[in-house]
Amino acid sequence: ILRGSEARPHLKPYMASLQLDGQHVCGGFLIAPQWVLSAAHCIEETDGKLFQVLLGAHSLTEPEPHKRLYQVRAQFPHPGSNIHNNKDDLLLLQLEEKAELNSDVRVLPFQREDRDVAADTVCEVAGWGTTDHSGSRPDRLQQVERPVISRDVCNHRTRHDGTITHEMMCTDSRRKDTCKGDSGGPLVCGGVAEGVVTAGSRVCGNYKKPAIYTRIAPYAAWIDGVMASADG
Numbered sequence: 001i002l003r004g005s006e007a008r009p010h011l012k013p014y015m016a017s018l019q020l021d022g023q024h025v026c027g028g029f030l031i032a033p034q035w036v037l038s039a040a041h042c043i044e045e046t047d048g049k050l051f052q053v054l055l056g057a058h059s060l061t062e063p064e065p066h067k068r069l070y071q072v073r074a075q076f077p078h079p080g081s082n083i084h085n086n087k088d089d090l091l092l093l094q095l096e097e098k099a100e101l102n103s104d105v106r107v108l109p110f111q112r113e114d115r116d117v118a119a120d121t122v123c124e125v126a127g128w129g130t131t132d133h134s135g136s137r138p139d140r141l142q143q144v145e146r147p148v149i150s151r152d153v154c155n156h157r158t159r160h161d162g163t164i165t166h167e168m169m170c171t172d173s174r175r176k177d178t179c180k181g182d183s184g185g186p187l188v189c190g191g192v193a194e195g196v197v198t199a200g201s202r203v204c205g206n207y208k209k210p211a212i213y214t215r216i217a218p219y220a221a222w223i224d225g226v227m228a229s230a231d232g
């Protein structure tokens with residue numbers, strides 16, 4: 001998160017850190033007791049290893065009352081996701097067991113109505129991603145508020161030039177922005193997850209390249225289907 005601020009500890013109890021060998025790779029969030037939603041690009045360099053999911057955390061390193069690292073039983077990248085573009089950039093992770101829900105670990109509802117969030121709506125996004133252009137990595141969860149920009153503005157040829165589909169949305173990236181390591185985290189508007197930070201490589205903090213999110217509503221049926229099939 002560029003030019004944001006430290007989140008109030010444990011006030012975003014849905015936040016997850018996807019880790020490999022104890023290292024934060026991407027964000028994610030709890031959508032059900034045994035399920036975390038993130039971005040498919042995040043598995044590109046895991047060469048088949050499963051993530052571990054840290055829940056209940058504010059600091060990535062300090063001991064905290066409800067902090068717990070969960071093993072992942074299975075990972076389900078959206079079948080349409082690929083390394084060449086940002087399409088269908090969603091990843092579902094089934095935890096080895098149901099997360100223990102408490103004041104620091106909570107499910108976040110996601111939008112099921114497929115309707116664009118109005119431009120200028122101010123949403124919030126959080127993560128343990130880079131906080132400056134030298135690539136500093138924070139220990140504690142950061143957050144920032146960003147206004148939604150319309151798909152037409154985001155698709156302008158000087159911005160993302162027509163690559164933003166109906167299944168994507170954008171927020172203004174002038175100065176304050178998401179950045180590497182924030183991908184997979186939720187864009188929260190009015191207390192509901194509307195988008196997932198895309199994980200394709202992207203310049204951060206440049207107003208000419210707005211932040212891109214995968215809208216969640218268009219994928220509600222896919223999400224429900226995977227959870228139902230895997231839960232048995």
Ligand SMILES: O=C(O)c1[nH]c2ccc(F)cc2c1NC(=O)[C@H]1C[C@@H]1c1ccccc1
Nearest residue numbers: 025041044045129130137180181182183199
């Ligand atoms: O965050 C992303 O957009 C993104 N997209 C990817 C694609 C492949 C992939 F193998 C990884 C990623 C990845 N995450 C990262 O590189 C994370 C490791 C870097 C990081 C930044 C800040 C703080 C901690 C760790």
